[in-house]
Amino acid sequence: GNFLNKTSNVTNNQAYTGDEVTWKVIVNESLSIIDNSEIHDMMSDGQVYVNGSLEINSYDKEGKVRWELDEDYTLEIEALESGETKLVIKPTNQLKTKLEIEYKSIITAIEDSTINNTIKLYGGEDLYAQETSNSFNARQFSSVSGTWVPTRGGILLTKLDKTENLPIKNNKDSAEFELYMKINGELTLVGNYKLNENGELRIGNLLLREY
Numbered sequence: 001g002n003f004l005n006k007t008s009n010v011t012n013n014q015a016y017t018g019d020e021v022t023w024k025v026i027v028n029e030s031l032s033i034i035d036n037s038e039i040h041d042m043m044s045d046g047q048v049y050v051n052g053s054l055e056i057n058s059y060d061k062e063g064k065v066r067w068e069l070d071e072d073y074t075l076e077i078e079a080l081e082s083g084e085t086k087l088v089i090k091p092t093n094q095l096k097t098k099l100e101i102e103y104k105s106i107i108t109a110i111e112d113s114t115i116n117n118t119i120k121l122y123g124g125e126d127l128y129a130q131e132t133s134n135s136f137n138a139r140q141f142s143s144v145s146g147t148w149v150p151t152r153g154g155i156l157l158t159k160l161d162k163t164e165n166l167p168i169k170n171n172k173d174s175a176e177f178e179l180y181m182k183i184n185g186e187l188t189l190v191g192n193y194k195l196n197e198n199g200e201l202r203i204g205n206l207l208l209r210e211y
Contacts, residue, residue: 002029002030003027003028003029003030003032003121003128003129004025004026004027004119004121004129004130004131005025005026005029005131006023006024006025006026006117006119006131006132006133007023007024007133007134008021008022008023008024008117008133008134008136009021009022009024010136013134013135013136013137014136014137014138015107015115015136015137015138016107016138016139016140016205017107017108017109017110017138017139017140017190017191018106018107018181018190018191018205018206018207018209019106019107019138019205019207020050020104020105020106020107020207021047021104021105021106021107021115022102022103022104023102023103023104023105023117023133024100024101024102025039025041025099025100025101025102025119026098026099026100026101027039027095027098027099027100027101027121028095028096028097028098028099028121029098031096031097031098032095032096032128033094033095033096034094034095034096034121034123034128035094035095035123035124036122036123036124037090037091037094037095037121037122037123038088038089038090038121038122039087039088039089039090039091039099039101039119039120039121039122040086040087040088040089040119040120040122041086041087041088041089041101041117041118041119041120042084042085042086042087042117042118042119042120043084043085043086043087043105043117044084044114044115044116044117044118045082045083045084045109045113046083046107046108046109046113046115046138047085047105047106047107047108047109047115047138048085048105048106048108048183048184048188049077049085049087049103049104049105049184050103050104050105050106050183050184051184053102053103053104054069054075054087054089054101054102054103055101055102055103056072056073056089056099056100056101056102057099057100058097058098058099058100059097059098059099059100060097067099071092072091072092072093073089073090073091073092074089074090074092075087075088075089075090076088076090087103089101095123106181106183106188106207107138108183108188108189108190109138109139110139110140110189110190110191110192111139111140112137112138112139113137113138113139114135114136114137114138115135115136115137115138116132116133116134116135116136117132117133118130118131118132118133119131119132119133140190140191140192149204149205152204152205152206152207152208153206153207153208154202154203154204154205154206155179155201155202155203155206155211156200156201156202157177157195157200157201158199158200158201159195159199159200160199167198167199167200168199169197169198169199170197170199175194176192176193176194177192177193177194177201178191178192178193179191179192179193179203179211180211181207181209181210181211182209182210182211191203
């Protein structure tokens, strides 16, 4: 039967550090009856699950029904030493309807990385289905090679001469600047930057979040 289908909203197989990705999973479209079901979603390294973003809806004769945490299902979140994050969703009752699962993650990869998620559906100890989402590339945004998105924010930092108040150019030995984003209440490193030849630090395509 058709048990799993997972997609993301990333276009052109490219995402940048700090991007918010929406993941969608269709579970049990075949309407099979599964006892003691569990849904295991393994998020690859280079992304952070956004706490509180998980939404689950079931579809039955009455239409779309929103599931409530700790009433209709439980959620366990485990950060692994490998950098991966494991989400375990356990429906409270027998699974016999189609589920639509949606959640968000923030891309934290700075170097070129391949991002994908692998989801598994269990019934007790039996593995019913497994699917890996389409992969996409993630890296730090570059104002040289990247395309600036007008609906997002940016940071401009200029190093000025103390006496003349003019930009100090040709900073070959520029100090490295670290950019942190607040995710789930904690500061997460999302970029390392240096001044350009004009004495400027330009960072674009930033989500409107706290840095």
